[in-house]
Structures are given as structure tokens and as C-alpha cells.
Amino acid sequence: GAGVSxxxxxxxxxxxxxxxxxxxxxxxxxxxFWYQQALGQGPxxxxxxxxxxxxxxxxxxxxxxxxxxxxxxxxxxKIQRTQQEDSAVYLCASSxxxxxxxxxxxxxxLTVL
Amino acid sequence: ILNVEQSPQSLHVQxxxxxxxxxxxxxxxxxxxxxxxxxxxxxxxxxxxxxxxxDEKKKGRISATLNTxxxxxxLYIKGSQPEDSATYLCAFRSGGSNYKLTFGKGTLLTVNP
Numbered sequence: 001g002a003g004v005s006x007x008x009x010x011x012x013x014x015x016x017x018x019x020x021x022x023x024x025x026x027x028x029x030x031x032x033f034w035y036q037q038a039l040g041q042g043p044x045x046x047x048x049x050x051x052x053x054x055x056x057x058x059x060x061x062x063x064x065x066x067x068x069x070x071x072x073x074x075x076x077x078k079i080q081r082t083q084q085e086d087s088a089v090y091l092c093a094s095s096x097x098x099x100x101x102x103x104x105x106x107x108x109x110l111t112v113l
Numbered sequence: 114i115l116n117v118e119q120s121p122q123s124l125h126v127q128x129x130x131x132x133x134x135x136x137x138x139x140x141x142x143x144x145x146x147x148x149x150x151x152x153x154x155x156x157x158x159x160x161x162x163x164x165x166x167x168d169e170k171k172k173g174r175i176s177a178t179l180n181t182x183x184x185x186x187x188l189y190i191k192g193s194q195p196e197d198s199a200t201y202l203c204a205f206r207s208g209g210s211n212y213k214l215t216f217g218k219g220t221l222l223t224v225n226p
Contacts, residue, residue, distance in 0.1 A: 033214075042117070042204075042219055043202070043214070045215070056213075091157070099211060099212065101162060102214065103156075103159070104149075104156045
């Protein structure tokens with residue numbers, strides 16, 4: 001399909017494990033965003049890329065969270081030494097440009113036991 | 114910290130009922146207000162992007178209004194159908210960092226047949 005895809009759709013991790021979440025944006029979209037939705041909350045901004053450059057990572061909750069987009073297309077959100085409070089749905093969105101409409105993927109639901 | 118509030122938190126209606134939800138947001142430094150529909154296990158789907166005070170937008174049985182001076186938007190669904198069951202999210206963009214979406218917690222709508 002032509003939409004934003006994310007994988008895996010569901011991930012269960014034991015506390016302390018590292019996880020990697022993948023986002024495939026819409027082809028040609030230069031802007032890519034990650035959001036975190038904890039249970040009972042709205043999605044919250046984590047980080048933003050313009051092509052391969054990470055221009056804003058102010059929403060990353062700790063230094064255990066790391067995102068990259070090395071070739072300006074696919075992005076990976078990595079969480080090291082997962083904690084229970086990391087359990088959430090992680091949404092990826094892409095857009096043509098900074099101020100254009102953001103198109104969302106279906107999210108990855110992470111459960112940390 | 115930007116505060117975006119949605120009410121009610123959840124709503125149960127019968128098929129054929131009309132309903133409406135509220136999103137309140139900061140009335141200063143407004144850039145845009147977005148409405149999304151998010152069905153379980155699917156991607157959030159953009160419904161409306163609203164930018165001008167007094168805007169009214171319509172898509173089939175769903176419509177939305179915007180009041181930027183007082184900081185609120187209403188979403189209306191006329192003649193609710195079971196397929197309208199979803200979480201409806203609003204997201205605010207400020208003029209300062211207008212690529213970031215600040216979401217409310219959403220309104221969960223259940224339409225009973």
C-alpha cells in the first residue's frame with residue numbers, strides 16, 4: 001500500500017531488553033515524526049526528522065530512547081533497557097514537508113513485562 | 114506546556130442519534146487544529162484541518178467548527194452509524210513550533226446498532 005507502515009505491530013519485551021521499532025514512511029515524504037501514546041493519554045511528540053537530519057528530539061523521555069533515519073527514508077526508534085513505563089503505542093507519521101498534513105501509521109503496541 | 118482538552122472522554126449512542134464532542138485549546142499563538150478518527154488496529158485517519166476562525170468543514174455526515182478567539186472546536190456527527198465507532202482525536206498546532214501536534218486524550222465513541 002501507499003500509506004505509512006510500521007513493524008512490528010505488537011511487541012512484548014521483558015524489562016531490561018532492547019527493542020527496535022521500524023517506520024516506513026510514504027515515498028517522497030521528507031518529514032518524519034514519532035509519537036508515544038501511553039494508556040489513557042493522547043499521543044505525545046517524541047522526535048522529528050527532516051530527511052536524515054534529526055532536528056528536534058525534545059520529546060524523547062530519556063537517553064534510553066534513540067531514533068535514526070540514516071538514508072532519509074526508513075526510521076528506527078530504539079529503546080534500550082526497557083522499563084514498564086515504556087509500555088505504550090508508538091506512532092510514526094510522515095509528511096511532504098514541515099507544515100504539511102501528517103499521515104500516520106497504525107502504530108506499534110509495546111508491552112514491557 | 115500546551116493544554117488540549119477533549120470532552121466527553123467516552124460516549125455511547127444509539128444508531129441514528131446525532132452527537133457532538135468538544136476540543137479546547139490555547140487561544141493564543143494559533144496555527145491549526147486537526148481532527149482525526151482512530152479505529153482500533155488501524156492508522157489514525159485525518160478528518161479535518163482547520164486554520165481560520167469561524168471555519169466550518171463538512172465530510173459526509175461529519176462536520177466541524179472552529180473558534181480560535183475562545184479556543185474551542187466542535188465535531189458533529191449526524192445520524193451516527195456503528196461504523197462511526199472510533200476514538201476521535203483533536204490536535205493543536207501552535208505558531209511557535211508548528212510542526213508538532215499536541216493531542217487531546219480523545220473521545221471514544223461507541224454507536225450501538
